[in-house]
Amino acid sequence: MSDTGAGPDSAVGEDSTAVLRILVVDDQALMRSGFSMMLGVEPDLEVIGDAADGAEAVEMCRRLRPDVVLMDVQMPGTDGIEATRLITAEALSKVLILTTFDRDDYLFDALRAGASGFLLKNSDPEDLVDGVRAVGHGHALLAPEVTRRVIERLTTPVPSDGRAPSPAGAGSRPPSLDLLTARETEVLRLVARGLSNAEIAQKLVVGEATVKTHVSACLSKLHLRDRVQAVVLAYEAGLVQPGE
Structure with a gap:
């Protein structure tokens, strides 16, 4: 797993000595417990709570103001994308998306909703810890081995006539x-x-x-x-x- 920035591009969390406060969000209790245990043993990370869905996550963010939310995408009720949009719109926390790439077609939407990066659920524990630290200290976390695939899949339109796709972003230059x-x-x-x-x-x-x-x-x-x-x-x- 890699942080695409050699230095933080925002002022959030630049004090690398501060303990980062983490909220874990997943609809599966076993996943919440596992992630919490992996993160909780690190001296510079503190898991301050967990939530089973997006609505609960937003409420807890408003109340607890964590530094990083470890956010699942596919959850009943308010999913991780909408929760991410609400959390980042109110500047409540940085959001790190957790996803199973082959099954999750909503990753790109989550990044556009304001997530600071993503990790695969089958990532090594050290990658999870490093990813949380990177996002917490103001870096944007992109996994090089899957970022290109995500962008190719979701920014290249597929014409209904079966012809070669037109260039991504054609005609949409800001x-x-x-x-x-x-x-x-x-x-x-x-x-x-x-x-x-x-x-x-x-x-x-x-x-x-x-x-x-x-x-x-x-x-x-x-x-x-x-x-x-x-x-x-x-x-x-x-x-x-x-x-x-």
């Missing part, structure tokens, strides 16, 4: 992209391809601090919360094509 400099646009493309700040710096032969400045400028000018939203916008706008 006017705000014109506010970016040529270098900022280049950085945005590299972010969308999953490169970290360090990898972008190496590719462009500049310092990491310079890359971070460009990323921050992109997020500010495009009114985006984090790198996850930047990736989504870049693909939808056609700056990057699936499979590149």
Whole structure:
């Protein structure tokens, strides 16, 4: 599992010494218990509660204000996507989505709803712990081995006539992209391809601090919360094509 940012792109949770408060949300009691035990043994993580559905999760977030919500997607009643939308709209917490990729066609919607990243339910325990830490400290967490597949599946339309699909994002270029400099646009493309700040710096032969400045400028000018939203916008706008 990988954090696509070498440094946080938001001010949330930048104190790496603080104990992160976690809310676990899943409709299966066994899963909630298992995740809670895995996270609870870490000295810098504290599980402050768990919820069985999205509505309960939103209520608990309003009351407890956790740093990170570990959110299942498919739940009865209010599902994880709607709960994520409500939680992020009120800036109650960062949300890390848990999903079974082969069965979950709602992942992309969850990211668009405001999730800061996602993990697979069959991830190794250390990946779960690292993922929670990354999101809690302000990073956008993207799993490189599945992010490209998700974007290809959900940003490439399938025409009803069976012809080759048109480019993702064709005709949907936001006017705000014109506010970016040529270098900022280049950085945005590299972010969308999953490169970290360090990898972008190496590719462009500049310092990491310079890359971070460009990323921050992109997020500010495009009114985006984090790198996850930047990736989504870049693909939808056609700056990057699936499979590149």
